[in-house]
Amino acid sequence: MQQYSPYPQYSQSLIRNKQGRRNMGSFFMSESLKQDIVHQKQLLYMTLDPNDPRIKNIPPMLNKYHSLYPLDQDGAKENQGKMFGYVTSVYKAICTQDGLPYAIRRIEGFRLSSEYALQAAESWRNLQHPNIVSLKEIFVSKEFGDNTLFFTYDYFPGSETIESKFLSQPNQTSFQPISESVLWSFITQLVSALKTIHSLGLVCRVIHPSKILLTGKNRIRLNGVGIFDVVNYDSPRNLAQFQHEDLLLLGRLILTLACRSAASITAQNLSNSIEYVSNTYSKDLYNLIVYLLTKPVINLPNIDEVVTMISGRLLQENNYLHTYTDDLETELGKEYENGRLFRLVTKLGFINERPLYDMDPRWSETGDRYLIKLFRDYIFHQVYDDGTPVLDFYHVVETLNKLDCGVDEKILLMSRDEQSLLVVSYKDLKKCIELAFSELVSQKSHLN
Amino acid sequence: MQQYSPYPQYSQSLIRNKQGRRNMGSFFMSESLKQDIVHQKQLLYMTLDPNDPRIKNIPPMLNKYHSLYPLDQDGAKENQGKMFGYVTSVYKAICTQDGLPYAIRRIEGFRLSSEYALQAAESWRNLQHPNIVSLKEIFVSKEFGDNTLFFTYDYFPGSETIESKFLSQPNQTSFQPISESVLWSFITQLVSALKTIHSLGLVCRVIHPSKILLTGKNRIRLNGVGIFDVVNYDSPRNLAQFQHEDLLLLGRLILTLACRSAASITAQNLSNSIEYVSNTYSKDLYNLIVYLLTKPVINLPNIDEVVTMISGRLLQENNYLHTYTDDLETELGKEYENGRLFRLVTKLGFINERPLYDMDPRWSETGDRYLIKLFRDYIFHQVYDDGTPVLDFYHVVETLNKLDCGVDEKILLMSRDEQSLLVVSYKDLKKCIELAFSELVSQKSHLN
Incomplete structure (x- = not known):
């Protein structure tokens, strides 16, 4: 059961380093996860440059939507119209x-013949499924000139089609078969979507790369549902x-992915392709494709x-998903700490060194707020014996954590002129702050 | 398919409020998730109070473990010894x-008869499964007096047994049957664990509440594996x-949970219990229990x-888990910002107001570092026209984000005496910092 998981594995174990200290990675979410998130956030709000030549073909407003941004790849035009019988474009x-x-x-x-045609897609609008891109609404507009x-x-930033990911190989030398566990993950996800679709008396028809x-990572969603309807x-x-055609399409898709070639399902290649699968993958996969x-x-x-045929694979997929949720929960546990500490430091920032306090006797060396000032130095401005600054992230985290909990532990605060010493507990510091x-x-x- | 999900649903949709601003909830993880994490973190490092009477029975050190903390509930002693034939306790x-x-x-x-007995549990130590509590090691020690x-x-803070959660009802008035989707979630998880265990030629034997x-939330793990071996x-x-007995135990467990009564599986109650299930739950569940x-x-x-019998439920469980991972990823997308901002504020803390800089001409009003000081005031110490402090978390986040990106946008910084004004871009501020x-x-x- 120790197969390679098709889902990301972010969290490293929380092993400490030699000094018994936690690794930096145990404080923050893993770099790869962060990169994924940053990339998606950037795409989410990407807009067209005002000098982009495409902007002259795009209306500033379409129905209740603004800031249109073309998502089609440049090369995609040639295949246009093959799927739905009409050229389509996505923004x-x-x-x-x-x-x-x-x-x-x-x-x-496309000329809409009757309003009833729109209602044919109504069932899709109420369909929520983790492997189907939800259809939100259908509308007619003249903003692009014609009707x-x-x-x-729903928009998924950073998403890519299976076709561009696995079937468009510029150099055949880098050909790598898709691992069997990834293929089964795809199959379970597609079967799950199809099961829901067929149970509702609908047909998918868009099972195409x-x-x-x-x-x-290896999470797939059926796109373009409802258009055929x-x-x-x-x-x-x-x-x-x-519905049977949907299963045929599914079989062709699996074979295409297993061979990583769109040509694998043509009449003259079919038997070779199936033989390749039987040599490369498990008996289970071969049987499913043949079925x-x-x-x-x-x-x-x-x-x-x-569904019954692939029950063992569904079980395996459940295990991967459980492990993945464990992983995500661990990552969340780390980042939650940062949110808490960030709010705490912001609070300290609001309080410390306010111009108004410059003349306030309570912040002077005899005032009750003086120790907040000294504590700030304790957190950020300590120096080693030789005068070099302590730039220790662990010290900051540890100190802030103890402050947040208000523990009984006492620390020694020293005035800047090193003339006076104050012993104070985190508990008292917390109260004071x-x-x-x-x-x-x-x-x-x-005053408001 | 719109059944109640057995997994938590944390994320609210990212709807903006009337002012077009994001809700506070869209910056930080949802409150319920945070509570879960906080509670778990607290339990993780809980220690015995030095005045606790239990401390005199607990050694300070056991093998390579310290800070022992008893996890048994007070009432748990009465059932002790029923499971393994020996009284056990957990720390x-x-x-x-x-x-x-x-x-x-x-x-x-328990007297260990031979070292070979320990090796009987060796297979369990290499077993990783999302629904099994991993066995790490077995050792013999005299620290508790006897051998x-x-x-x-593995330790799971905040975990609870199925028995204490569902089968110990103080007042029968609050009796609520467990929802069918939760029951099926439990079944898929247990079947998954059993499938792995049986595939390895092992036997579980601890399928007991x-x-x-x-x-x-509704995530279960088999505990105490390897002890019987x-x-x-x-x-x-x-x-x-x-292995067949494992299936019998599974059937009894499901019936017990469906009836929420440990007595449901006694000989005289069995037929009534099964009739109750057939009246309360689906035909599928009834069939599985009877099987x-x-x-x-x-x-x-x-x-x-x-596994084949429950394939449809495995599919449903996959859907719930996919939706749950979507949810967790959304929460992570919010919290990821915090780590970055916290590091940035810490950096500012290291730099600003260092005692060493008090006399440094570069930090004086004519020095090149002066603007860092003014920027600190800009972030934290602004006031409204009537002199009340601006305590706006959004302002802090927005300003720090712009600083982090080093955008070209220029801001106006004012000296504390309001006599001089500086226009500076975030880009320059970033460079300077x-x-x-x-x-x-x-x-x-x-100097090192």
Whole structure:
């Protein structure tokens, strides 16, 4: 069971170093997690440069959305129209109502025949699933010139399609098969989405590498749901047949990923591809692909049978996810401390060295606030015997923690002229600082 | 699929308030999550009061562990010895090697017959599973007077047994059945643990409400693994028979929890209990319990069949876990800022108001460091027109963020006597502060 986990592993064990001190990494979240978060935050509010040539084709406002930013890659245009029968383009935009970013897909050249067509996608709007990009709303607007249909979805900064991640290899030398545990993770996520979709009497139809988003490390979400329901509203539909087609699409997708080649599912390559899978991956994976791709003799295969087939893998996925949540909880435990300490230091910043206190006798050497000043020196301005400054992050954290708890431990504070010494407990310091701060606060409310 | 999730739901949506400002809750992790973390951290390093009467029975040092703290509840003694045939007690203790807390279980009165008995538990020491409390080591010590056997496990602060959580009801009026989604979550977790255990050719034998820990909201872990292997080392064992007994124990446990009564599995109550389940819960749950408790006619039931039976529930559990990880990632996205800002404020603390600088002309009104002083006032010491202090946390965060990025934006700094004004960009401030800090650092290395 000690397979490589498809999910990130951030937390290092909290082993101490030789001096018995915690590693710096045990105070802050791991660097890789931080990088992920920073990158996503940057993308979240990215806007077009006013000098960008694309800006002249983009309206300043679309329905209730502003700050449109094109998300399509440059090379993506060539495949346009293959999926839905219409050219589509995607923009990030900020909603004026809640201030949050969304992804808006524009269906170019589609003429809405009736309002009923929009209602065909209504079921999708109420669907919440961790592996489906939620459809928020559908609207028609003339802002791009013609009368166009727009689909608003949740936006996932930094996401990438499975196609661009695994199927567009510039140099074939770097070809690496996707590890089996990652493939099974993808399968469990897609099967989970399909199970929900089929249970609601819906059909997915977008199980294609270009419509599956990687929204985190090996976390995938089906994208573009509901578009077919509107665009093909007038076509006759056979639910059982379409649902079976979803399973066929799933089988093709798995085979494509296992071979890392979009050409693996063409008629002339199919048998070679399946042989490659049987040589490279487990019997389980081979069996699943064959089950999904084989023409049914009597009954159509259905998603419930697939769920039963992969039950052992679902169990494994649960284990990975539990371990991942443990990891995230550990990281949160570290960062929560920082929030607390940051607020405490901010409080000290508000209190210390206020110009108003320059002449206040309570802050002079005989006043009761004097020790806050000395304590500030104790935290930040200590020096070693040879006069070099103590720049010890651990000392700051430890001191602030003891202050926050108000422990009984006593420390020795020395005046700057080294002429007077004060012995005081953290408990008393805490009281003193809280009093000083609450006076600041009430000073405010008093004069307001 | 919109069932109540058995896992916590912390994150609120990031809706802005009327002024377009983010809620305080969007800066820091949610209050309930914080409370959980604070509570766990407090328990992690709890020590016995020197005046506590229990301290006279506890050695100061046990093997390589110190600061022993008894974890047994007062009332727990009466059931002692029922599980393993020996009275046991549990202590939290800190390991001198890594400084981390562990839970140590003492087996009173057991005489180790041979060293081989200890090796019987060796497989457990290498077992990592998200639903099993890891066994770290086994040792013999005389510190408690007699020659006793000790088992060291991972420690989970704030954990509680299933027994004390769900089966010890002081007042029967507050009786509430456990929701079906929570029950299935427990089942998937236990089945996952059992699957791993049985795959390794091991037997669990501790599937009992008193040996299952709740280590988070509805997150469970099997506790006390490996003890039977050592204590019953001399008894003959039949693996298939014991593994089937694990399934029987699982069935009894589920029935006990569904009825919330330890008496539900006695011979005279059994049929009533099963009828209660069939009236209260789904057909699936009823079928599983009957499958586990029924005497097999031909083949013994095995864990793989159970995994297949509950595959749909495993899928559901995956969804809950994915949603929970989304939630935790959102919380982390908020808190990650804190570590960065805390480090920045600490840096400012090191630099500002150092006694050494009192006479330094560079920090005087004509020096190049003077603006750091004024910037400190700008962050913390601003006042409104009526003289009341600005105690605006948002202002501090925003200013520090701009400083950290070194943006081009210029601000107006005013001297304390309001006689001179300085216009300076965050970019220049950042440069100036970095220079001041690096001088502090090099001052250190120079003299060392």
